[in-house]
Amino acid sequence: MIKRSFFGIKKPVLEYNILGSAASEVKTIPIPETVLLFSDNVFESLDSVILKSGDSVKTGQKLSITRTDSIISTVTGTVKNVTTYSGDFGRKYSAITIEVSDAEEKDTAFSDVADNPLPDAIAEYLTYLPGKPGISLFTDSGRFKCLVISGMDDDLLVTTRQSILKENFNSVKKGIKKLKQLTNIEKIYMTVPERLGQEAVAAGADALVIDSCYPSANPSFIVEKITGSPVPAGKQIEDEGFCFISVEAVASIGEAFENKQVPVNKTFTLTDKYNRQKLVSARIGTPLKDIFKELYVTINENDRIVIGGPMKGAAVYSEDYSICPDTDAVIVQDKSDLPFVTDSYCINCGECIRICPAKVPVNTLIRLLEAGEYEEAADNHDLNSCIDCGLCSYVCTAGIPIFHYIRLAKYELSRIEVAEEA
Numbered sequence: 528m529i530k531r532s533f534f535g536i537k538k539p540v541l542e543y544n545i546l547g548s549a550a551s552e553v554k555t556i557p558i559p560e561t562v563l564l565f566s567d568n569v570f571e572s573l574d575s576v577i578l579k580s581g582d583s584v585k586t587g588q589k590l591s592i593t594r595t596d597s598i599i600s601t602v603t604g605t606v607k608n609v610t611t612y613s614g615d616f617g618r619k620y621s622a623i624t625i626e627v628s629d630a631e632e633k634d635t636a637f638s639d640v641a642d643n644p645l646p647d648a649i650a651e652y653l654t655y656l657p658g659k660p661g662i663s664l665f666t667d668s669g670r671f672k673c674l675v676i677s678g679m680d681d682d683l684l685v686t687t688r689q690s691i692l693k694e695n696f697n698s699v700k701k702g703i704k705k706l707k708q709l710t711n712i713e714k715i716y717m718t719v720p721e722r723l724g725q726e727a728v729a730a731g732a733d734a735l736v737i738d739s740c741y742p743s744a745n746p747s748f749i750v751e752k753i754t755g756s757p758v759p760a761g762k763q764i765e766d767e768g769f770c771f772i773s774v775e776a777v778a779s780i781g782e783a784f785e786n787k788q789v790p791v792n793k794t795f796t797l798t799d800k801y802n803r804q805k806l807v808s809a810r811i812g813t814p815l816k817d818i819f820k821e822l823y824v825t826i827n828e829n830d831r832i833v834i835g836g837p838m839k840g841a842a843v844y845s846e847d848y849s850i851c852p853d854t855d856a857v858i859v860q861d862k863s864d865l866p867f868v869t870d871s872y873c874i875n876c877g878e879c880i881r882i883c884p885a886k887v888p889v890n891t892l893i894r895l896l897e898a899g900e901y902e903e904a905a906d907n908h909d910l911n912s913c914i915d916c917g918l919c920s921y922v923c924t925a926g927i928p929i930f931h932y933i934r935l936a937k938y939e940l941s942r943i944e945v946a947e948e949a
């Protein structure tokens with residue numbers, strides 16, 4: 528989904544959007560008639576599903592599809608159905624459709640959790656927050672020596688996190704204070720553009736000023752900046768004792784404990800067909816079609832909708848897809864502006880190797896990935912050194928969707944690993 532002409536700039540200068548000093552205007556989308564909520568946990572059979580069609584739910588209520596998962600209802604209404612949904616590479620999700628009632632009723636159960644915050648209970652309520660903090664932050668915080676709050680957006684054309692830090696500063700500050708109590712992690716950094724360095728410090732974190740050149744905000748570079756050495760190939764950032772969390776998740780934690788209610792509105796940056804950006808706030812679960820209608824965005828046949836930024840986002844095939852807790856950006860591309868992508872062969876021009884910040888031998892890697900030889904790619908061609916920046920696809924002379932192949936390979940290898948463990 529990389530689109531060279533989309534940016535109107537030539538390589539290698541790819542710069543993050545940096546918010547100006549003026550207040551950010553955020554357009555709030557009305558609550559839709561139905562919401563569609565996704566859960567990573569997939570049920571075995573409908574008989575095993577705890578939540579049933581016809582169940583009444585309140586805003587902020589914890590919902591369980593299976594015995595091992597929970598998500599939060601972001602509206603008041605009636606469950607219409609529980610089904611499965613196929614995402615990227617055929618990855619399966621559970622999907623709950625809720626018909627929204629006229630009168631909103633707020634669930635009060637989180638109030639007890641806020642007064643007596645035990646790790647498992649907090650995790651059940653807070654991992655579906657806007658910004659989607661990782662569950663291990665609450666249940667296994669002892670493994671982390673350092674928390675890094677992403678106040679800098681890590682894809683192009685996106686200013687969601689910067690806007691949250693600017694406009695929700697008090698919630699961010701309260702969230703950091705609460706996180707210190709809940710996790711006992713002493714060292715807290717916040718990545719920010721230079722303009723927001725003071726806010727990071729005033730909120731209670733050490734400021735890590737990120738330059739505007741993509742991909743400086745990539746977590747691998749942040750860890751290297753802090754420790755002075757790169758994350759070893761094949762190791763996860765978490766293995767090195769680092770936990771990353773978005774500033775929106777931190778603000779949501781601050782709000783949750785302040786109001787004793789789970790926040791349910793997600794902020795994201797919408798880029799339209801004319802490359803104009805707008806900050807938008809909508810209930811988690813709001814279908815894209817409701818957002819487009821409210822913002823007068825027309826989708827024609829063969830136009831493309833991308834969830835995420837232009838370098839790392841992924842296309843979705845339906846306007847029924849909805850806003851998730853981690854949706855930081857939505858891009859709409861006109862069919863006449865779609866990137867040049869082919870299934871032709873690598874011509875060995877070397878552009879991908881020159882631009883790859885992780886020094887991956889991309890030209891040999893892609894040959895293996897095209898042949899489906901994922902284990903060989905991981906064992907001998909540095910697949911696991913890739914930091915998922917998407918630059919190789921952006922520069923590929925032959926128009927090969929390299930990053931798509933890389934993501935598919937990593938997904939397939941993770942499935943093999945899970946199967947072997949089982």
Ligand code: SF4
Binds near residue numbers: 885886889914915917
């Ligand atoms: S996405 Fe491509 S350019 Fe970026 S680190 Fe991975 S292989 Fe290198």
Ligand code: SF4
Binds near residue numbers: 876
């Ligand atoms: S940029 Fe594309 S064509 Fe050039 S070496 Fe890399 S994979 Fe091959």
